[in-house]
Amino acid sequence: MLRALRSALFLGFLTVTVIPWALSVVLVSPFVKSATLxxxxxxxxxxxTRGAKFICGVNYRLQGMHNLPTAEDGLAAVVLAVKHQSTWETFALPMLMPHPLCYVFKRELLWVPFFGWAIGRLDMVHIDRSRSTLAWRKVAEQGQRYMKQGNWVIMFPEGTRMARGEQGEYKSGATRLAITAGVPVVPIAVTSARCWPRRSFMLRPGTIDVSVGPPLDSKGKRPDALMREVEAWIEAEMRRLDPEAYPPSAAVADRAPDSASSGASAAL
Structure with missing residues (x-):
């Protein structure tokens, strides 16, 4: 009962705060730079994110930030490939990352009142996942343009939120973009379903682990082979961070290589 009450209070908190914030973004958008928005x-x-902590007891631990490239490394951009278990990481990662993030997401999110109106004003890539060829072209063109502006592109290779302990099919959209743009891929493991279950606002107290992996060089590699490297690192790290979610005998599944046309469906 207490968990339900705290979760309802948190949902109300989100609703009350997002309306004035989103309206402010929409109103000032014609007059300020995209970075300001x-x-x-x-x-x-x-x-x-702080509301989730103080209302529902959802904390986080962050490790591996030293793996992120810096200006001293001579790398202007990267593609972040992230394990997707809940809404939490979509809220928290822009706060945690040192560069502006460009999400690749399904265009239906633009129709969400207030929230969708605000993100529609940002430098993001919103795609129609039912039209994979056109979607991939948009990801490639806009993704490279936004990276040249200093943004980091973030994608969820499994394509949707996965329940705790589950592993989806890793599609090669993120690695195709990295290879096309000539930038590394940074894998990130997130155990958010421990506290925020998929497709639910019933949060439970606990600590979410966010682990940033080493950049994986994209030069001279095929998208499917590079994605296998991403998958191997993320899934091994998930089992290290959240061992109780996986059976002791569970190993990272071997999967057939993705076809080139699968890339656009890896958006969310």
Whole structure:
């Protein structure tokens, strides 16, 4: 009962705070730079993440930030390939990352009142997943353009939120983009379903682990082979971070290589 009450309070908190924040973004969008709009939105995302902590007891641990490339490394951009288990990481990662993030997401999110209106003003890539060829072309063109502006592109290779302890099919959209743009891929493991189950606002107290892996070089590699490297690192790290979610005998599944046309479906 207490968990349900706290979760309802958190949902109400999100609703009450997102309306004025989103309206402010929409109203000022014609007059300010895209980077300013982005950090305005990150302000609300940080508020939402802190709300989850103080209302529902959802904390987080962050490790591996030293793996992220810096200006001294001579790398202007990367593609982040992230394990997707809940809404939490979509809120928290822009707050945690040192560069603006460009999400690749399904265009239906633009129709969500207030929230969708705000993200529609940002430098993001929203795609029609039913039209894979056109979607991939948009990801390649806009993704490279936004990376040249200093953004990091973030994609969820499994394509949707996975339940705790589950492993989806890793599609090669993120690695195709990295190879096309000539940038590394950074794998990230997130155990958010421990506290925020998939497709639910019934949060439970606990600690979410976020682990940033080493950059994987994309030069001279095929998208499916590079994605196998991403998958192997993320799934091994998930089992290390959240061993109780996986049977002791569970190993990272071997999967057939993705076809080139599968890339666009890896958006969310």
């Amino acid at each position: 982005y950090w305005m939105c990150v302000g609300w995302l940080a508020t939402a």
